[in-house]
Amino acid sequence: MKTTLYYFTGTGNSLKVAKDISRNLGDSECVSIPKALEQNEKIEAPEVVGIVCPKYYFGLPEIVLQFIDKVNLDKTKYIFTVVTFAKGLPGGALSQMKKALALKSKRLSSGFYVRMVDNFILWTWDVTSEKKHGALHKNAEIKAGKIAEIVAERGNKIDKSLMEHIGPVLFNYKGFLKEVNAGDTDFYSTEKCNSCGLCAKVCSVKNIKMADGKPEWLGLTCQRCLACLHLCPQKCVQFGEQTKKRSRYVNPFIKISELINGA
Ligand SMILES: Cc1cc2nc3c(=O)[nH]c(=O)nc-3n(C[C@H](O)[C@H](O)[C@H](O)COP(=O)(O)O)c2cc1C
Numbered sequence: 001m002k003t004t005l006y007y008f009t010g011t012g013n014s015l016k017v018a019k020d021i022s023r024n025l026g027d028s029e030c031v032s033i034p035k036a037l038e039q040n041e042k043i044e045a046p047e048v049v050g051i052v053c054p055k056y057y058f059g060l061p062e063i064v065l066q067f068i069d070k071v072n073l074d075k076t077k078y079i080f081t082v083v084t085f086a087k088g089l090p091g092g093a094l095s096q097m098k099k100a101l102a103l104k105s106k107r108l109s110s111g112f113y114v115r116m117v118d119n120f121i122l123w124t125w126d127v128t129s130e131k132k133h134g135a136l137h138k139n140a141e142i143k144a145g146k147i148a149e150i151v152a153e154r155g156n157k158i159d160k161s162l163m164e165h166i167g168p169v170l171f172n173y174k175g176f177l178k179e180v181n182a183g184d185t186d187f188y189s190t191e192k193c194n195s196c197g198l199c200a201k202v203c204s205v206k207n208i209k210m211a212d213g214k215p216e217w218l219g220l221t222c223q224r225c226l227a228c229l230h231l232c233p234q235k236c237v238q239f240g241e242q243t244k245k246r247s248r249y250v251n252p253f254i255k256i257s258e259l260i261n262g263a
Contacts, residue, residue, distance in 0.1 A: 003028035003151070005050040006036060006071075007263075008061050008204075010225025013084045013116040014249030015135075017144050017261055018052040019254075021082065024148030032262040033067045034204040043071045048078045049194040050151065051097070055085040055113075056224065057176040058092030058167035060100070063205065063223050065177075068100045078154050082147060084140075086118030086128065089172075090146055091163030092173065098158075111158045112147050114140050121246040122239055147185070158261070176224075184222035189215050192236035199228035199237055199261050227259060 005022050007030055008195070009015040015030070022028040033053070036043050038252045053064045060083075079101060083093040090113030117136050118128040128136065148156055161167075184207065189199070197211035205221040207227060215228070215237070215241070229237040230248045238244055250256075 001027070001048055002046050003050060004046050005052055006033050006045075006067065007029045007031070007051075008033040008053040008064055008067075008225075009254075009259070010223070010227045011119045011230050011249055012052065012254030012259060013119070013140075014052050014054050014082075015083055015219050015258065016251050016253050017084055017114050017116075017140060018050070019263060020141055020144035021050065021052070021148045021151070024150060026146050030263040032204065033063055035262050037063070037067060037070065043067075045073050045076045047075055049076050050075070050080050050082065050153075051216040052082045053084070053095045054116075054119075054225075055083045055090075057171040057173045058163065059171075059173035059177070060093050060096050061223050062177055062180050062226070065100055068097075068104065070078075073101075073104055074108050074132075076106065078151075079106060080108050080112070080151050081108060082112045082114055084114050084116040086116060086120060087125070089161055089163040089167070090115070090169075091161035092165075092167040094158060094161070095164050096168070105170060108158070109154070109156050110147075110150055113159045113161065114143050114147075116140055117249055117251070119230060119249050121226070121229075121243050122224075123242070126209065127247040159184075169215070180224055181221055183224070184219055186215040186240045187217045187222075188238055189232070190236040190238060192234045194234055196233060198256070199232055202227040202231045202256065204259070231259070245262045
């Protein structure tokens with residue numbers, strides 16, 4: 001029975017996990033959530049559905065909530081979710097997913113956290129040290145294999161976390177949700193910008209337009225995924241002052257063309 005893995009990704013981690021699960025499962029496809037939402041037609045989900053995305057401020061990306069609201073799950077019998085995260089304890093997002101699905105009278109059968117490289121460089125820390133990337137990628141691949149086994153058997157397993165309820169409060173997830181779409185005012189490009197336009201191309205929600213050869217953030221649909229910032233070949237896209245001295249990261253197993261066009 002065909003499985004569709006709907007994914008949202010900024011720097012490729014969640015897409016890599018979705019692709020690994022899909023490969024292990026067979027008879028499945030990966031579909032970009034922003035691309036699915038772009039089509040004005042109804043999104044008709046199949047019998048088996050996976051939703052794969054990163055964790056933001058201990059919760060789900062805003063566009064994932066939009067997607068759950070819009071997708072027609074009438075034919076769907078088995079739903080699983082996979083949330084990639086980075087530092088600290090997993091938590092927050094799976095409870096939120098359960099609640100969002102319950103609003104549509106649907107049950108989350110299985111839910112998993114997969115630790116990945118940290119792409120969040122807006123506060124006081126940098127991208128996870130490169131020394132740790134190899135082990136993180138390997139462990140994520142192993143976990144994707146195990147998730148595929150559970151999904152293939154239509155298993156019921158939800159990863160537990162102590163931070164499930166307190167995490168979103170500590171990280172002010174509600175505040176993030178409220179301000180995220182228009183909250184792109186701290187993004188800018190420096191004089192090193194050579195007008196290549198890649199930032200606009202990798203913005204999966206089309207929140208960047210090129211004007212006179214420079215990117216302009218439109219303040220409409222930003223998800224704060226940081227694709228524009230991490231993928232800039234000149235490293236000239238910044239968010240405030242704090243990102244100037246920080247590293248950049250893109251999942252090495254994902255092609256830029258996949259981030260632009262979908263997997
Ligand atoms: C806006 C934003 C908020 C984030 N918040 C968290 C968080 O609360 N906890 C965490 O462990 N990782 C957090 N991260 C890190 C990402 O969840 C992690 O690096 C993820 O694997 C990125 O996935 P992607 O490459 O598919 O975009 C955050 C990243 C971003 C961009």
